[in-house]
Amino acid sequence: MEVAWVRGEDHVEDRVGYAGRSPNRLFVVVHAPREAPATAALVVCAPILADVPADYRREVLLGRALAALGVAVVRFHYRGWGNSEGDASLTTFEALVADADVATAAAPAGVPPGRLAFLGTRVGALVAAAAARRHPAARLVVCEPVDGADYWREAERARRVRGMTGSGDGTAASADAELDRTGWFDLLGYRVDRALYESVRTRTLATELGPGPRPVLRLDGPESRRRWWFSSEAAAGDVGSAAGQVSAWLASEPQR
Numbered sequence: 001m002e003v004a005w006v007r008g009e010d011h012v013e014d015r016v017g018y019a020g021r022s023p024n025r026l027f028v029v030v031h032a033p034r035e036a037p038a039t040a041a042l043v044v045c046a047p048i049l050a051d052v053p054a055d056y057r058r059e060v061l062l063g064r065a066l067a068a069l070g071v072a073v074v075r076f077h078y079r080g081w082g083n084s085e086g087d088a089s090l091t092t093f094e095a096l097v098a099d100a101d102v103a104t105a106a107a108p109a110g111v112p113p114g115r116l117a118f119l120g121t122r123v124g125a126l127v128a129a130a131a132a133r134r135h136p137a138a139r140l141v142v143c144e145p146v147d148g149a150d151y152w153r154e155a156e157r158a159r160r161v162r163g164m165t166g167s168g169d170g171t172a173a174s175a176d177a178e179l180d181r182t183g184w185f186d187l188l189g190y191r192v193d194r195a196l197y198e199s200v201r202t203r204t205l206a207t208e209l210g211p212g213p214r215p216v217l218r219l220d221g222p223e224s225r226r227r228w229w230f231s232s233e234a235a236a237g238d239v240g241s242a243a244g245q246v247s248a249w250l251a252s253e254p255q256r
Helices: 051-068 093-104 123-132 148-164 175-182 194-201 205-209 236-251
Strands: 002-009 012-019 026-033 040-045 071-076 116-121 139-143 184-187 190-193 216-218
Touching (some): 012 051, 026 051, 026 093, 040 051, 040 123, 051 071, 051 236, 071 236, 093 123, 093 194, 116 123, 116 236, 123 148, 123 205, 139 236, 148 184, 216 236
Parallel strands (some): 139 216
Antiparallel strands (some): 002 012
């Protein structure tokens, strides 16, 4: 990782820079404990498209909270998105997973394999599961995981709702029709190209987890839907609680 700048605050150090090679260098942020080596590392695989702004601030707060507890957290922007280089129109599910691999290399050296974990929210959970499979001892943390087909069904419903509530004319063509006509469609202001649509559509969490056992921590449940990770503002207490849960789980012996 090529570090552009470093900021220290309280017990946490934030290192910001780029990882990988041009033309697809990734913007990467590492939140690390300042006063001792990290005891574990967590790579955050963000959600995609309209889910990004709803989740971004919570990822920042969670990363800093975990770093204060001794866990290094790696956050990154997928290629072509945010501050990363690359062409977003070429993004595929395979590219998202490859980006997670690049970001993982920015984690501090010396973290035991069984103390490496990947966290993903929504479609990011599929990316995290696929990335974790490349590290046999890695753990997985998921929030509101959604299979690809379900995600696009939700997207189509959101497009139609927008068309009926005054922000559209109510006659928008289906996503499939737009893909056939132009090769892309608009999802709440975000461009979705065919390559991303097709490569995500068939993905499921069960498939990406693979056949072998793997320690998995789920931070949500039916009773907790739309709590801190989907609310408009992330409460510090909720983030602290989640950080404590993740930190304690990473410090425990894995149960297989």
